Amino acid sequence: MHFPTTTPRQSLYYDYQVYPHFHSTQDIVTEEKTVTVVGAGPIGMTTALLLAKQGIKVILLSSELQLSEGSRALVYTKRSMEILQNAGAAKRIMSRALPWTHGNSIYKGQVAFRMESPVSEHDQFAPLNNLQQNWLENYLLETIQEQPNIELRWGNKVVDHQQDENIVTLTIHTPEGEYQHSTQWLIAADGGRSPIRERMKLRMQGASYEGRFVIADIRIHLDYPTERLAFFSPDWNPGNTILMHREPDHIWRFDYQLDPMITPEEALKAENLHKAVNDQLKMIGMDHLEWEMDWSTVYSARALTLDHYVHNRIMFVGDAAHLLPIFGVRGANTGFQDAQDLSWKLAAVVQGWAPEKLLESYSFDRISAVREIIAEAGKSTRFMAPPTEGFRLLRNAVLSLSLEHEFVRPLYHWRTSRPHAYSHSLLNSQFDDNTKMNELMENGALIPNIKFDDGSFLYDHLSARFSVVTFTQNGQLNVDLVNEVNRLKEHGIPIQIIALMLDDVYVKGVDHCLSITADVLTERLFSDINTIYLVRPDHHINGRWLEYRKQAITETFNQYTLFTQGAVA
Incomplete structure (x- = not known):
């Protein structure tokens, strides 16, 4: 039998509930x-x-x-x-x-690099x-x-x-x-x-890094904005790194690198956790503030x-x-x-x-x-937690030079996670104009999100099905495109047509009509009035055409035998 704990976890900010277990007396x-x-x-x-x-x-x-x-x-x-x-x-x-957009990398009390994540009026988040x-x-x-x-x-x-x-x-x-x-x-x-x-x-393949970090969540009233703070080689933890993140409920997260000689068990002792937090607060001039420990753990960096x-x-x-x-x-x-x-x-x-x-x-x-x-991730990890003495020497050189030389400061950049473009996906169309069109919108890339005047976003209309995104004027749309998509629907394919209108003239035979401006068409989507995109249910482009080509969308499905009933005529 399995006996999970029935005692609610303790937290300074979250009220845990224990839910009733499920059991069956038969298979x-x-x-x-x-x-x-x-x-x-x-x-x-x-x-x-x-x-x-x-x-x-x-x-x-x-x-x-x-x-x-x-x-x-x-x-x-x-x-x-x-x-x-x-x-x-x-x-x-x-x-x-x-929400936040900026991160600071700090060395010897100076902001050596300030990262800014780009934003757009079309961003939903x-x-x-x-x-x-x-x-x-x-x-x-x-x-x-x-x-x-x-x-x-x-x-x-x-x-x-x-x-x-x-x-x-x-x-x-x-x-x-x-x-x-x-x-x-x-x-x-x-x-x-x-x-x-x-x-x-x-078995997983890849690399494990030597550096171990402690996560310590504390409740404290710090009057800092929501930004990532990275302190390199602080006086109380020389050669190592500490990160600070603001969380809701007046919780702050401290991630600090352990000396290799300190075991995780030793690091998580209350007196050692408190010393590390107090040392960091003293370094930033906030050691006069009261705080409480909420939760802590130790993790190692791995890429497997x-x-x-x-x-x-x-x-x-x-x-x-x-x-x-x-x-x-x-x-x-x-x-x-x-x-x-x-x-x-x-x-x-x-x-x-x-x-x-x-x-x-x-x-x-x-x-x-x-x-x-x-x-x-390997590049970021080797900078945050150098795995060898050679990498540590390089990192220290960057730290020293960054105080006076602008050109080395971008090396602090932590290479934030970004969506992958499935450029080589087996599903990308072999029957389209991909090679003739703007590479920023290549097959496998995310189609850019668009904010409409009613406050909705393009991604709200794309989810859970394939979408044929086309651009219209004067309500005109090729009837063959509508008929082709309808045949795909008859074969059980979850697919729709979204008409992006430049003149608010409704288009017959489509699933959604949404208004866009000419600058969105040309500057954000790199398209013109005849362009067509086939978009996967996950917002990634599956195929694209300079203009409608009869049966090309159907051929894109058939090329990978996506139909159990056989090819669509």
């Missing part, structure tokens, strides 16, 4: 079109919500009876918020989150947003509770699994005993120590990934698939992109309009993204 075989998600952290919850939004029933298993402890994943990018908007939780999250993970999970849970397609089973620990060609059978322990749960589709979102991954003897994320009927997302350094806010933010990519592809397979072969593109697309992120 459960899920319906054919049901997906089981193991792990109810941010990525598991988001994956469940994105699947449910596409009509898929989800069983979500949590081994605990309550939400996670502490701030953990803290900073969420604009792209993550766009994905969480698709999941239906962004409004709740942003009711408490703290700020570039970066701070919110403790327990609050994030709280809002995801509230959204899940509104979804009839999601059943969350608390206190269900998966202790074993067996997979055959079409079925995955889980052995689940609860406080009342054991039961079997069989499912055709299993998503492992069970974290960095993924028991499912370990049972399958799957599985070689494949799909193993027959078991798929991996988030930390179960890869482990990334938190510098540059890469951990959970990468996992959200996994969730979005997998959810629409798995929904297509489960609903029967695409074969299992489509899932191969999930591995291909996301592993390409993670490897790009690992390359970037």
Whole structure:
């Protein structure tokens, strides 16, 4: 049996609830079109919500009876918020989150580099947003509770699994005993120590870094703006780094690098935590303020990934698939992109309009993204926590030179996580004009978001289906395009036409008509009145044409045999 703690976690700002466990006295075989998600952290919850939004029933298993402890994943990018908007939780999250745009790198009391994240009037969310993970999970849970397609089973620990060609059978322990749960589709979102991954003897490849960091969340009233503060080689912790982030509820997070000679157990002793916090407060002239410790932990920087994320009927997302350094806010933010990519592809397979072969593109697309992120993360990590004496010498040289020389200061840049362009995706059209068009809008890139006069955004209209985005004037649209899309709909493809109008003249036969200006057309979308985009359900461009070409959209689907019924005529 499994006995998760029934005592609510302690927090200075969050009121934990203990939820009743689920148990079954008999084995459960899920319906054919049901997906089981193991792990109810941010990525598991988001994956469940994105699947449910596409009509898929989800069983979500949590081994605990309550939400996670502490701030953990803290900073969420604009792209993550766009994905969480698709999941239906962004409004709740942003009711408490703290948006920000700037970060300061400080050495010897001077701001050596000030990072500014670019913003646009068309951005739906700020570039970066701070919110403790327990609050994030709280809002995801509230959204899940509104979804009839999601059943969350608390206190269900998966202790074993067996997979055959079409079925995955889980052995689940609860406080009342054991039961079997069989499912055709299993998503492992069970974290960095993924028991499912370990049972399958799957090994991650990559690098682990020597540097260890302490996270200490304290409650204190500091009158600082919401910005990232990075202190390099402070007097109380020479050669190392400390980061400070403002959180809601008057909580501040201190991330400070440990001396290699100090063990995690030693670092987390109350007297050592208090000394480190007091030393930092003294350095910034705030040691006269009272404060309380809320939560602390130790983490190590790692950059690892599985070689494949799909193993027959078991798929991996988030930390179960890869482990990334938190510098540059890469951990959970990468996992959200996994969730979005997998959810629409798995929904297509489960609903029967695409074969299992489509899932191969999930591995291909996301592993390409993670490897790009690992390359970037390595640069940031080697600067934040130099792994060798050689890297430390280089870092120290940059620190010294930066006080007087402007040209070295950009080397402080922490290379913030950014969306990956699936430039080499197996799904990109081979029947389009991609090579003839502006490279900023290449196949695989995100189509830029657009804010409309009514306050809505383009991404609000793109979610959960393919979209043919076209530009119209005088209400004119090629009737062959409308007929082609209607035939795709008849084959069960979730696809729509969005007409972006330059003159507010309604277009017949389309799903949405939205008004744009000429400068948005040319300067943001690099397009003209004849341009057409095929956009995936995750906002990435699937194909693009200078003008409509008969059957080219259908050929884009057929080229990868996306139809189980055969090619569309």
